[in-house]
Amino acid sequence: MKNSHAKHERSKRLLQGGSAALLTSAGLRPTRPRLALADWLFRKPNKHVTAEQAHAAMTKAGVSLSLATVYNTLNLLAGAGLLRQICVDGKQVLFDTNRDPHHYMYNEASGRLTDIPPLRLVAPPRPPRGMKITDVEIVIRVR
Numbered sequence: 796m797k798n799s800h801a802k803h804e805r806s807k808r809l810l811q812g813g814s815a816a817l818l819t820s821a822g823l824r825p826t827r828p829r830l831a832l833a834d835w836l837f838r839k840p841n842k843h844v845t846a847e848q849a850h851a852a853m854t855k856a857g858v859s860l861s862l863a864t865v866y867n868t869l870n871l872l873a874g875a876g877l878l879r880q881i882c883v884d885g886k887q888v889l890f891d892t893n894r895d896p897h898h899y900m901y902n903e904a905s906g907r908l909t910d911i912p913p914l915r916l917v918a919p920p921r922p923p924r925g926m927k928i929t930d931v932e933i934v935i936r937v938r
């Protein structure tokens with residue numbers, strides 16, 4: 796019983812290509828919504844999307860998921876370290892598939908967010924005692 800289950804899991808992983816392996820490697824069970832979203836998100840590199848955009852893409856692809864499920868799944872993927880989460884204007888959260896350290900150029904007119912390479916800026920302030928800087932994220936706004 797255990798063997799056939801393992802075999803089933805293995806074949807499912809093969810069928811779904813890299814997404815199931817990716818989810819599993821992040822400690823997430825490859826459920827249908829997670830697989831559908833991961834397949835779409837990681838097909839091309841450097842994607843910045845809102846939950847609404849991801850939901851629209853799922854609907855267009857014939858995958859029926861509620862906006863709440865899409866939003867929760869994106870948050871879960873971000874929490875597992877598979878996506879970066881950026882808040883650009885106080886209300887809009889964008890999810891970024893590029894997890895390498897980088898910064899952003901945000902076009903306030905079009906809402907377009909573009910990656911820029913890590914900048915050589917002044918040294919960041921020293922963190923409080925016993926703490927360490929885990930990430931530095933700079934958004935340069937243009938219009």
Ligand SMILES: [Zn+2]
Binds near residue numbers: 843891892909910
């Ligand atoms: Zn990015």
